[in-house]
Amino acid sequence: MSFASSLIRGFALLGLLTVSYVGVAHAADATPDAKPYVVKNGDEVDMNTYKGFLYYGDECLRCHGPDGMGSSYAPNLTQALKTMTKVQFETTVMSGIKQVSNSSDLVMPAFGTNPDVVDNLNSIYAYLKARSDGVLKRGHPHHLPGT
Ligand code: HEC
Incomplete structure (x- = not known):
């Protein structure tokens, strides 16, 4: 009782x-x-940002290149996030981009039905924003204990 x-x-x-x-x-x-990430010493990050690094590697890197730096196929996201708002970023990733006027076949796929991306979009944003703000170095970051 x-x-x-x-x-x-x-x-x-x-x-x-x-x-x-x-x-x-x-x-x-x-x-x-409000910064969406915690970064210390250029390569130590909070768990949310660290998850973003991992999911970026799984879902985005093959087109946007290592460290968000872009490739011959897809744009540099560390540059894109200097002017894009978080909402614009989220909308782009959820809905994708298909430019009808563009004769090339470059397509940003829609990730709105991919739970690995949808459920971790905040983390991916935090990681790319830290890269874009220049506070996080290239390469594999370390997870800051207790964050
Ligand atoms: C199959 C290749 C491919 C994958 C995978 C991919 N993208 Fe893209 N992405 C593109 C291409 C190509 C463009 C440029 C489209 C255009 O402008 O016509 C683009 C554009 C973007 C833009 C807009 C950039 C700008 O300058 O306006 C954002 C943001 C973006 N992608 C984020 C992501 C994220 C986050 C992921 C992983 C979840 C991802 N992309 C996965 C190919 C890809």
Whole structure:
């Protein structure tokens, strides 16, 4: 009885904490200058950014090249993100680009049905933004413990 009620109180508290945490996270998103990454010493990154590096490697690198630097096929994303907003980035990746006026066959595929990309778009953005802002070096970053 007392165990059950303390269990219930525990869940209620957890719910409360979750709600306040989500509230804080949204407030941070609303700040335009909030950096989506943590980078130390040029190659140590928080877990979210590190995941972005891994998913970039799985899903984007084959066209956009190592480190987001572009290839003969697809543009340099470290340059693109200097002027693109996060929403423009997300829309482009979800819907892709198919230029009807363009006679070449260069296509940015739509990733809207690829859960590896959809569920990790924030991470991929954080990684590419850190590269674009010039704070993260080329190559394989290290995960900062505790982040
Ligand atoms: C099959 C090759 C291919 C893959 C894979 C690919 N892209 Fe692209 N991407 C392109 C091409 C080609 C363009 C340029 C399209 C155009 O402008 O007509 C492009 C354009 C973009 C742009 C717009 C750049 C700008 O300057 O406007 C963004 C952002 C982008 N890609 C992000 C990504 C991300 C993130 C991934 C991985 C989730 C990815 N792409 C995977 C080929 C690819």
